Amino acid sequence: MTEELLVQIREQYxxxxxxxxxxxxxxxxxxxxxxxxxxxxxVAADAFSAVLRHGARMVDLTGAVKESAxxxxxxxxxxxxxxxxxxxxxxxxxxxxEVRVTLELRGEAPGFHEGGxxxxxxxxxxxxxxxxxxxxxxxxxxxxxxxxxxxxxADLTLPEGATVLAAPEEVVVHCIEPIAAPAEEEMAEAExxxxxxxxxxxxxxxxxxx
Amino acid sequence: xxxxxxxxxxxxxxRGRIRGEATRGxxxxxxxxxxxxxxxxxxxxxxxxxxxxxxxxxxxxxGRLYIxxxxxxxxxxxxxxxxxGKGKGEPDYWAAVIRxxxxxxxxxxxxxxxxxxxxxxxxxxxxxxxxxxxxxxx
Numbered sequence: 001m002t003e004e005l006l007v008q009i010r011e012q013y014x015x016x017x018x019x020x021x022x023x024x025x026x027x028x029x030x031x032x033x034x035x036x037x038x039x040x041x042x043v044a045a046d047a048f049s050a051v052l053r054h055g056a057r058m059v060d061l062t063g064a065v066k067e068s069a070x071x072x073x074x075x076x077x078x079x080x081x082x083x084x085x086x087x088x089x090x091x092x093x094x095x096x097x098e099v100r101v102t103l104e105l106r107g108e109a110p111g112f113h114e115g116g117x118x119x120x121x122x123x124x125x126x127x128x129x130x131x132x133x134x135x136x137x138x139x140x141x142x143x144x145x146x147x148x149x150x151x152x153x154a155d156l157t158l159p160e161g162a163t164v165l166a167a168p169e170e171v172v173v174h175c176i177e178p179i180a181a182p183a184e185e186e187m188a189e190a191e192x193x194x195x196x197x198x199x200x201x202x203x204x205x206x207x208x209x210x
Numbered sequence: 211x212x213x214x215x216x217x218x219x220x221x222x223x224x225r226g227r228i229r230g231e232a233t234r235g236x237x238x239x240x241x242x243x244x245x246x247x248x249x250x251x252x253x254x255x256x257x258x259x260x261x262x263x264x265x266x267x268x269x270x271x272x273g274r275l276y277i278x279x280x281x282x283x284x285x286x287x288x289x290x291x292x293x294x295g296k297g298k299g300e301p302d303y304w305a306a307v308i309r310x311x312x313x314x315x316x317x318x319x320x321x322x323x324x325x326x327x328x329x330x331x332x333x334x335x336x337x338x339x340x341x342x343x344x345x346x347x348x
Contacts, residue, residue, distance in 0.1 A: 078231040078311035079246075080346060102347040117319045119274055120242070123345065137347070178271035194301065196217045 002068070002132070003056040005047060007031075009064040010040040018085075027083050031061070031069060033090035039065060041088070048083060055136035057099060061088065070097055070131055093132035098165065100124045102137045103156075103172060109145035111175030116147040122172045125153060129162035140172055150174035213255040213281050214304045222286050222298055232311035237346065240276040241318030243325040244343040251338045252305035253314070255281040261315065261335045268328045273320035278313045279306040308338055 010028060012021065018028045027048055029041040041064065051059060052074070061067050069088035077084055091097055102124045109118045125138070138156055145151065154168035228250035238244035258277060265275050281304035288299035308314070315332060317325045326342055333340045 076346075078233065078236050080237070080343070117271075117273060119319050124347075179274075194221070195215050197221055198217055198219050 029086040107143035111147040126165040232309040236311040241316035249338040276316040
């Protein structure tokens, strides 16, 4: 999915100026790739959050530059509410790019009703696929996941032209027996005085030296 | 339960100050939902354990709980009714230093509703204000 994004050339650099820009409702960004010159940009915060909300990975930059680009990296603040900076990479639609795509579980595992825990170990996978066909997410059906079963990277249904860069035997989701919480007695055993101090001589060693 | 380091460089540490927000450990990484501190502070090993027990009792072996913090800091105290002086007190307990934004616990393998209820119980044990957090998609 490709969306249009209006960008402007950014001529202000540095922490303070970027902070002022953010408070004024624009996000600092950068465009690079294809061996061409790196360009500092700024983009309207609300327009960019709309692009993110629609799940777009590819954008057609308009305004100061007219190029198609991939959203390479988005930096968020501590609270995950505001975008601090965006990296765009120049790509052509047929070019293959490496992206991380979210894995979403679909359905209800029969193993869950047998008392098992459905545990998702891999939440996203690295994919190599044509830039124009980067999927928003990959759905993983768990309707046949019984107790003790697992779904690996090799079992994923990938979009056309995409190859996965993770190890095929890597487990995406499994249904396992519940892990019993450690008993109180075991906890009490684990409680043992003070930790060892690195470089501190023990009393026996000191006596030996004397 | 004694959550504490196995080996340390020094037995005692200075109090320190909690400045700024968490720039690491502020995302949900292992599970699907997380409990994020909104305030900074110290969370003792006993409190971390109390939170774990509260969550486990609610989850009853369903889902998986991840503890994202560890008490690395020795907190010293001097005995009651002691005269001033005579040096720094002895280590009393261990605490995790929490910056605002730190993810304290995570839960995976349960519905959002269950995770919210579980974290509500857990939040009552915490000495800092917390909020519910969802995993961000890639």
